[in-house]
Amino acid sequence: MAQFDLFVIGAGSAGVRAARMAAQRGARVAVAEAAALGGTCVNVGCVPKKLYSYAAHFADDFRDAAGFGWHLPPATFDWAVLKKNRAAEITRLNGIYENLLTGAGAQIVTGWASVVDANTVRVQTAAGVESFSAKHILIATGGQPSVPQFPGREFVVSSDSMFDLETFPRRLLVVGGGYIACEFASIFNGLGSQVTQLYRGEQILRGFDDEVRAFIAQEVRKHGVDLRVGSDVQSVEKTSSGLVATLVDGSTIEADTVLYATGRVPNVAALGLDSVGVERGASGAIVVDEHYVTSVKSILAIGDVTARMQLTPVALAEAMVVVDRLFGAGKRDMSYEFISTAVFTHPSIGTVGYGEAQARETFGRITVYRSEFKSLKHTLSGSSERTLMKLIVEDATDRVVGLHMVGADAGEVVQGFAVAMKAGATKAVFDSTIGIHPTMAEEFVTMRTAVVY
């Protein structure tokens, strides 16, 4: 049986990073992958999603151009071209991931892996079953979409299928209120679908700042998404003209595609975890300590399978913590505070730190600064899109503990501010920073008047 220092199960964001960095540090490493290298982010997540978001933004750009004197012929969109170009880029990335792994000296094992005991992994490869012995086993199997049971479930699709739909959906029904549902609603709306988005809760994007949630809801509606909250699907039927969703209030919506983006669950089935005694928590997520060690000491888990913060940069950072402890500099903890993130709706959201309600609960006395405006670009474009920026400051320390933006390229703007906030920047530091004029981002360093409630 082949012997390894580290056997990684799953070559997604977390697994590839851990395998590559451990191998670079001289460890004997193997990584098993049952599907395409790169995992969710590369194949059916961040990367194709952002490419499609770029595609959708052209619709706004073409419209906005007229106010700047450009006269364009009516634009047409070719779904097949976008799919083909996306697929070629993803294949290129799959190849890069393979080169990164093999170049670092990690062995790739293609097939479904399961844990046999604390130090043995079995992989079902095309050639048969192979067993591997490893000092450490790292589970980085990610997650998958979860679609609830209801009549007609077989007619709906998950986010995994959206990138390769055979026919472009003229009418799209999106069910869900999380960031994935919101992003797909914006993207397909931009590409030309007539989009209805249903969310059973009171407001989309639970967990984000409440004002940001209300603001983006208003903006996506202005962009053309028919967003309905407090609404849910009861059943879906197939008819001669497409799909018909019957809602809980008895009304119906016709669509060509129904996307369910109602959450994700960890990939833990058929991994052999129960027989080895690896403890699991809510919806099957693997329970780990601060060093990502499971209830079985030689088995570790990182990334989406632990259902902490399901983001690629978080998975990468967790991988580095594990590799440093096992094969490098030693123990260190990962901080989950001030992790910036973006939602690629149209307009987008960028956020780092605490929302207003969350900050009040955590820090007690806070001061809120906010600015809402029409960007310089839209004074000529004719678009009614507005931008929201918000700062939350802890009174006791003057530290900026929350920074939120809804507007163009919000993720690009917020990333830099996240560094300042990690470094503990105070409002006084923000105030003493000279802005870049004319930008939207300068607004974050020129807010002087607190919101009075």
Ligand SMILES: Cc1cc2nc3c(=O)[nH]c(=O)nc-3n(C[C@H](O)[C@H](O)[C@H](O)COP(=O)(O)OP(=O)(O)OC[C@H]3O[C@@H](n4cnc5c(N)ncnc54)[C@H](O)[C@@H]3O)c2cc1C
């Ligand atoms: C539509 C969508 C959009 C997203 N957008 C963003 C974004 O903009 N920004 C961001 O930061 N995050 C985004 N995410 C989240 C991000 O993709 C995940 O957080 C990230 O991919 C998690 O990495 P991971 O390595 O834990 O899991 P994954 O990337 O899911 O990798 C797990 C891998 O394990 C393999 N596997 C599973 N079981 C086995 C087994 N038994 N044997 C062998 N292989 C196995 C799977 O095939 C998969 O390749 C998005 C996710 C989705 C679905």
